Amino acid sequence: MRFNLIKSGAFIALSLLSMAVTAQQKTSVVKGLVQNNNNMPLQGVSVVIRNTTNNFTSGTSSDSSGVFTFSRIPSGGPYSFTFSMVGYESQTLTGYQIKDDVTLSLIVNLKALPGSLDQVVVVGYGSQRKKAVTGSVVSVGFDQFKDRSFANVAQSIEGTVAGVNIITTQGAPGFGPTIRVRGINSITAGTNPLFVVDGMAMENFDLNIINPQDIQSIEILKDAASAAIYGSRGANGVILITTKLGKPGKPQMNLTYEHGLQKVVRRVKLMDAQEWIRYYIDARNNAWVASGPGRSASDPNSVRGNNKNYLIPEEFITDPGKFGKGTDWQDVMFRTAQSKNMQVSISGGTDKAQYLFSAGYLDQDAVLIDNFYKRLSLRTNIRQKILDNLTAGLNISFTGVHNRTDGVEGKSDVISLGLQNDPIFPVYNENGNLGFLDPNSEWNRFASFGVQLWHPYSLIKYADKLNKFYNTIAGGYVEYKPIHDITFRSSINAVLTQRNYNWFWRTNAGYGYSSLLPAEGRYQTYSNLNWLTENSLSYDKQFGDHSIGALVAYTAQKQRGDTSQQRSTNYPNDLVQTLNAAGTPILSTTTAGEWSVLSWLSRISYSYKDRYFINGTIRRDGSSRFGETTRWGYFPSLSAGWLISDEAFMQNVSFINNLKLRVSYGVTGNNQIPNYGPISLLEGSKYVYSDNVANGIRVATIPNPHLKWEKTNQFNVGVDLALFNNRLNVTAEVYNSITRDLLLNVPIPILTGFATQLTNIGKIRNRGLELSLSSKNLVQPEFRWTTDFNISFNKNKVLQLGPNNAPVIVEEWGSRFVTAVGEPISNYEGYIFDGVYNNQNDIDKGPKYPAGMVITPGDPRVRDVDGNGIIDANDRTTLGNAQPDFMAGLTNTFTYKNLELSFMLHGVFGNEIVNQQTRYNKFWNDSRNAYAAINNYWRSEQEPGDGRTFKPNAEYKGMQTQFSSYWVEDGSFVRIRNIRLSYTIPQHLASKTPFRNLRVYVNAENVHVFSNYLGFDPENSMYSTGTDAATANTTFPPGLMVGADYGSYPIPLTVTFGVKLDL
């Protein structure tokens, strides 16, 4: 039937494939069905047919209905059939004769292996049977994220893995989430895990570079014993990505098309023009009245002097109605955005050679106007057996991204500013310009009153930006088996990254910005080459009940990054934007940085009776980032497993199918600090003599020649349990980890000339409990229901800090983060906000405030924590922390015939957020707009509002702006993260199409958030500051300021429709 259609010429691609099938004289068809012991069809079973006399072989695999077909098998025989699939016992059927034009039909039942323990899990520098794993390794297969529509695979597994906290800090397309494995292990060094893509180890890697469609599996090494094989870079966990390779058999072609819609559903509620005008009038009247005796709110501007803070536009009082509701700037900024994602992959091979070719193109508009993300990804993976004992392979991938992403830089970027704009202004003024700074606009009358507008168009439509990013990852390897049981493997990998960024700000930006700036052009580049060579010898041998594995390897890795930056101004007009058109260069600079690592590593594993397992690893690393005498470190680990369920005494306990106990201990390191930490760097300065600029040189960093690794020792105990015919699988783990010699950018007294010094000092402890449950609730042939649940708890405590155990204090924009001994990293510290003073009597009864601080009714009341009757700095206390008490994820999947429905809930509990936007939107700040909730502010003793919102005052003198619990909000949330419905066209219908398999689905991400948070989303509450100087693009969120939301990019609701075709 299928071939009839092909003959009709409808599908060219398929015709091309069919050309590969050469005609035989006498052929026949073999059809079959593979199913499990419950007669459920099995998809993806590899089927190899072999004529045992002439060694003719061919291979295929079963489709979603369990059906496989060989269409042109030469007559004769005897033929044998081998069926294999991970998690099932292989089966070989022999002795079949094929007769001319007679279809041979087979039905095969494969037996599931208990608990899928023979499933293979990728671990560092090799793989292990799941049965033999003794550390804490989580494996996520392609099937678990195949229909999720994220460009970044990490977002697809958010909430599904216990102990792995994946946080979408910004909702912009292409913006990678933050990943934390088992809490925060470092205060000022990096906290990102190490990524290893097909063996290539990369720090601060951007997972957007890897097309999720190309990923076979993701393994997360959580405990130190598993990660210790990556030594100095394993302390934050290791994420291994393995890309796909074809299976022996007929070429498989997969096509996917997805169409998505995104929308910001959870908007921030702000005041409209009418509410804001009242707020404005009250703020200025309050300031005027407070500025001296005998002043009244009814005084006209003429007696209020020239202080802007006291002046009110006449029309606000006489005719506020004419402003209507004003402009909702979120309407101006956001849109419903479309995305298209096209994927094609071809894979296949023979026993000797396997391949995968894939291409993907993603074209995604952002919810923020004019922003977009386009990605082309191409991949070739090839593996060829050259000789019986020599195999070589090559993986090459190219990713090209063109994007424009505004709004992710927090407070001074368009999203934060968009929430601060005054609602009275129209989108365009009467001249077609944007703002009140247009001197010829009637709106210019407001310029002398101190109003605010950072028009989104001025930041987006009047600023042209384009980011171009190209990345190539290539890795080649040879594997040579000189004698049986010994494998020598040598590989070389390289990653080349190139980024160009153009920026052009047009003259005056349409008058829509807070000031009138000349045109300016910027051009930035960075290029980065990272190479790694690894050479290893491994030995695997079984002697009776004893099984031994050994590995030794030597690796060398080096990276060099080069950046350039140019800025120019004084453009004659806005027509030519490249820097050659500019009159005056204002910045032109290039920088470069390097790091290198040399390592020796070894692993020995031993098992007895496939029941007792022991693994030992050791790695020795030397890094250029550390002091000459301190740069080498050892990272050992030891782990053991006991498969209790295989013991004789357990054989009668029939409801337990699998019970395994794992214990591990290991040491890992963290090297994520700037490249030249031990060396005191110098930088230039300038002075002038006789009108000549004289160069100077200053010491820029305080040196530390003894700088070394941060080391984490972690102890892990895990239990794997399978019950009731493998219907219920449980994994529970507890761990205790201590990080010593913290690479702490210790704040030091400025009397040294420096504010911080990078030092190895201090200790942190992380303790946690993780539980994963997977249950097959219903296993009817027609109707199945599975539930996956995970929950994890992590408690973080600082045990020791720098000199005198002095707390590490970071103060930024009013807020204060304190890391102190005995407490978790980075507590928020400030006053406790206790509502509003309603009258003078309230104030008189309360504590005294610092000299010069005048408190009047309507002002905030803060708690006298130490009870000494005076409000001072000692009354600041802990207000919360960004680290959750626990996180949980729950996925339910229902399958009815060909229909599958799944939904996922994800919750984070017990964390707090510093809403930094409080500075702008939660109290009066220079005429900015405010949250609608602030409307309930104190107006008078008779109109006290909600008692929780103090009066606005254009010249606040009291506690209004002091960091207090007023800024801190509950960060707990429950999110309906995903709802997915997919339908596989039944085989009898699919067979009428050229496709073997046809599936359609609809996928909704971020469906709803249950949270009271005033900002866009409680999840995007990480404040990322600083960049890795070597790559200039990667953000390095320090452990110190987590939990502060400074106007992050909202996470949109995304609905995607997809169709997948296999042929």
Place this chain on the structure above:
Amino acid sequence: MRIYIIFAIMVLAGCKKSFLNLTPISNSNANNFFRTRADFDLAVNNAYSTLHTMYNPQGMISYCGELLSDNATIYTVAGTGSVNANDKYAFRDYSITATNNQVNQFWNEAWTSLYHVNIVIDKIQDADLDAGYKTGVIAEMRFLRALYYYAMVQLWGDLPLITKPIPAGEAFAIGRSPQAEVYQLIVDDLKEAAANLPAPDRVAAPGRASKGAAKTLLGKVYLAMGDKIAAAQVLMEVYNDYGGKQYDLLPHYGSLWGPENSKKNTKESIFEIQYKGGANNPFSSYWPAFAPFENFSITRFGGGINQVTDDLYNEYEPGDVRRDTSFELGYYKGATWIATKFQKKWKDLDAPIVSGVEACNNNFIVLRYADLLLLLTEATGDAQYMNRVRARVGLPLYGTPGYPSVKYPTLELALEHERRVELAMEFHRWFDLKRTNRALTVLAAKGKPINQDRLLLPIPQIATDQNKNLGQNNGY
């Protein structure tokens, strides 16, 4: 087998020790610096560049010299860096607390600047260089150290005495030395500087510290210490050695101000901070910083710092040309006149705009001959020096019938008035009032909520949190 050979080669190649010995590519590093004379020349230039921090229009000497006094106010300002607008208003309003970020920034800037001076003194001791060169460099550095410590001691009172780079461990525990010891360090530094610095006409380049600068500053420090005799002696040395020769009053007050190079490093200049306008240069920004906030008219933006009070404006005697040389009464925005007083001593209308700010060419004079003459009168009680300053602008001399002696009945009050108008907005006023013990009387009368404690700034909370031994000033 060939593969084994390749393996062995790779291992051996990688094992080279140099593989891990990477040195910075884009920064020079301190391991091989501070050796040659050229190194020290660069380090000295850097030490001088800290003047740009200390005398920044948004720096501590500007804020305390003017904004804490009755000369200047701010109406509306914006936050800068970690400092928010309220931290700045607190200076105007005398509502500064220990958590004020502006105070913390000043504290940080002062100690960082001091470090860049101290490290030169420390490193040059052991350098194998010509003794004369070393003595000269040390003298210049000690002048800068004294200049900074003198500002700091007036702002914070007791201070840690840091005369060389100190390790972090020490900095966590060091306490404050009494003011008297700080003053002793300043006097020692200035005596040493005065002994070894070249005469004003022998300095390597305009802008470098000279014997005249060290002695003038020493005289002022002696006055602050209440030692008029010592002050008179050292100030008279300057007057006698250089007066009328290397130093003199310019004939016209207006010739002191302007962005032109001809207005820089004149005879009246004793110590002057050097700037050069334009992109990529160390330009000055007094003009845009002191222009009205967000005027978007005369300057691109406008900082709104140190706006001129009516009280200062009215201090000028009728016919005093210095008033209209110093201030603007407002500006035109389109056709609208916006009346607000601001300074124009550092006006530079032709400055190129770099990243939204005027990159001005104006220098800033720290010590000038008119200041010296007024200090001489203060030290000696002899009005003749002050009268030279008045004579330049054609005003009746003190002690003559035309002098407004009803308003300024004593020489002290006459001097206070004269310094205020002659040196207006040049960061002197509050330091002058403090030196003459007049701050409380004068400022309280003008409605500032001031008391004895408020004459010192708090030690920043973040510093006392780190090091309890610093203690806190009274009233904070």
